[in-house]
Amino acid sequence: MISFDAAFALLAGAARPLGSETVPLAEAAGRILVEPVHAMVDAPFADLSSMDGYAVREADLAALPAALPVAGESAAGGGPVASLPPGAAMRIFTGAPVPAGADRVVMQEQVRREGDRALFDERPGAARFIRVAGSDFRTGDLLLAAGTRLDPRNLVAAAAGDVGEVTVGRRPRVGLIATGDELAEPGRARAARGQIPDSISVALAALVAEAGGLVAGQRRLRDDPAALREGAAAALAEANLVVVTGGASVGERDYAKTMFAEIGLDLIFSKVAIKPGKPVWLGRVGHRLVLGLPGNPTSALVTARLFLLPLLRGLSGGEPRDALRWRMAPLGRALEATGPRETFARAVLEDGAVKLLGQQDSGAQLALAQAELLIRLAPGTAPVPAGTMVPVLDF
Numbered sequence: 421m422i423s424f425d426a427a428f429a430l431l432a433g434a435a436r437p438l439g440s441e442t443v444p445l446a447e448a449a450g451r452i453l454v455e456p457v458h459a460m461v462d463a464p465f466a467d468l469s470s471m472d473g474y475a476v477r478e479a480d481l482a483a484l485p486a487a488l489p490v491a492g493e494s495a496a497g498g499g500p501v502a503s504l505p506p507g508a509a510m511r512i513f514t515g516a517p518v519p520a521g522a523d524r525v526v527m528q529e530q531v532r533r534e535g536d537r538a539l540f541d542e543r544p545g546a547a548r549f550i551r552v553a554g555s556d557f558r559t560g561d562l563l564l565a566a567g568t569r570l571d572p573r574n575l576v577a578a579a580a581g582d583v584g585e586v587t588v589g590r591r592p593r594v595g596l597i598a599t600g601d602e603l604a605e606p607g608r609a610r611a612a613r614g615q616i617p618d619s620i621s622v623a624l625a626a627l628v629a630e631a632g633g634l635v636a637g638q639r640r641l642r643d644d645p646a647a648l649r650e651g652a653a654a655a656l657a658e659a660n661l662v663v664v665t666g667g668a669s670v671g672e673r674d675y676a677k678t679m680f681a682e683i684g685l686d687l688i689f690s691k692v693a694i695k696p697g698k699p700v701w702l703g704r705v706g707h708r709l710v711l712g713l714p715g716n717p718t719s720a721l722v723t724a725r726l727f728l729l730p731l732l733r734g735l736s737g738g739e740p741r742d743a744l745r746w747r748m749a750p751l752g753r754a755l756e757a758t759g760p761r762e763t764f765a766r767a768v769l770e771d772g773a774v775k776l777l778g779q780q781d782s783g784a785q786l787a788l789a790q791a792e793l794l795i796r797l798a799p800g801t802a803p804v805p806a807g808t809m810v811p812v813l814d815f
């Protein structure tokens with residue numbers, strides 16, 4: 421058995437990017453930039469008003485009350501704007517260019533309008549309500565670095581830079597295989613005695629999609645060596661990565677590795693000193709990868725979080741480690757000592773403190789609906805008192 425860190429290092433080395441492609445920004449959500457994004461424009465492109473009101477010269481408000489003739493208006497999207505004649509005000513709207521000559525905007529709530537004159541009774545506050553040209557960013561500025569995963573917030577930055585397309589990593593095609601005579605499609609298990617719902621496949625498909633991968637095929641296979649071999653070859657033919665669940669352990673009917681053996685499986689690691697998820701394994705068939713997850717649903721989801729997401733990140737052009745952002749959080753309740761395997765316990769966050777879920781069985785399924793975090797505990801950790809800071813990961 422190897423440690424989690426050793427297994428992760430091997431995984432990170434195997435998760436090579438699958439190449440890149442240029443796609444419209446509108447199709448880039450969830451993808452990873454392999455080239456940085458630079459601004460094609462200044463933002464704002466000119467000095468713009470941040471309020472609806474009147475553009476004026478501060479000096480013209482030296483003596484109050486002041487009445488200034490309204491010389492035209494400036495609206496967003498309205499084209500070039502004339503300069504502000506001395507001693508006048510210009511009607512202006514939020515997002516509109518401030519006319520040359522004006523040095524502030526007074527919001528309209530502080531101005532009375534009488535015909536073609538604007539009346540200023542009170543001293544406006546210090547805020548000038550002008551967003552200065554280029555104050556957000558300038559043409560050529562780096563907006564997003566290579567390796568960034570495009571989420572709704574950084575899509576704003578790219579779009580604001582007038583960037584229409586981006587170069588991103590290719591999406592990994594992922595084949596999913598669930599093994600086990602007992603497995604039935606959710607909704608059909610109760611029709612036959614001894615059958616249980618395949619609860620993992622639907623979750624892995626969602627997780628792959630969320631991580632920017634493409635589910636290239638989904639198979640539910642019986643524990644029949646010939647059918648498994650055939651399924652393994654078919655899945656490999658259409659995917660960059662095949663994820664097989666179940667059959668990872670040591671029983672005679674645990675076929676997950678043997679089903680790939682005939683087509684040339686090279687194991688990268690097999691068995692990791694973690695709890696849950698010890699039987700997890702990673703291998704290679706030619707230039708394709710195969711990840712084996714344990715069949716126990718909690719073990720499967722924990723290992724998917726710890727190994728599958730980083731693998732997808734690397735294949736998609738990113739840094740595998742970026743998929744595991746550990747942070748420190750205080751323990752809300754004391755923890756018992758852990759065993760010889762590194763433990764990834766399921767927990768929730770309550771009032772800013774981490775609380776272990778009562779149900780920690782690796783076969784648990786309902787507890788997955790509650791779990792928010794994984795707490796990472798080194799092998800042989802002594803009892804941990806409440807209040808101790810522990811590393812946690814969003815689960």
Ligand SMILES: Nc1nc2c(c(=O)[nH]1)N[C@H]1C(S)=C(S)[C@@H](COP(=O)(O)OP(=O)(O)OC[C@H]3O[C@@H](n4cnc5c(N)ncnc54)[C@H](O)[C@@H]3O)O[C@H]1N2
Pocket residue numbers: 598599600602603616617618619620621665666667668669670671674696697698699713714715716717719782783
């Ligand atoms: N003698 C030993 N037995 C076991 C060991 C061991 O070291 N020696 N390891 C245990 C550990 S730890 C784990 S984890 C499991 C891993 O089991 P497998 O990967 O071989 O999975 P299966 O035996 O096929 O299934 C385990 C369990 O999970 C259920 N299952 C499987 N697939 C699904 C699915 N898609 N949806 C829902 N439930 C699923 C299956 O019915 C079993 O109950 O092995 C221990 N045994």
Ligand code: MOO
Pocket residue numbers: 694695696697698699714716719782783
């Ligand atoms: O390694 Mo297993 O996932 O604890 O039951």
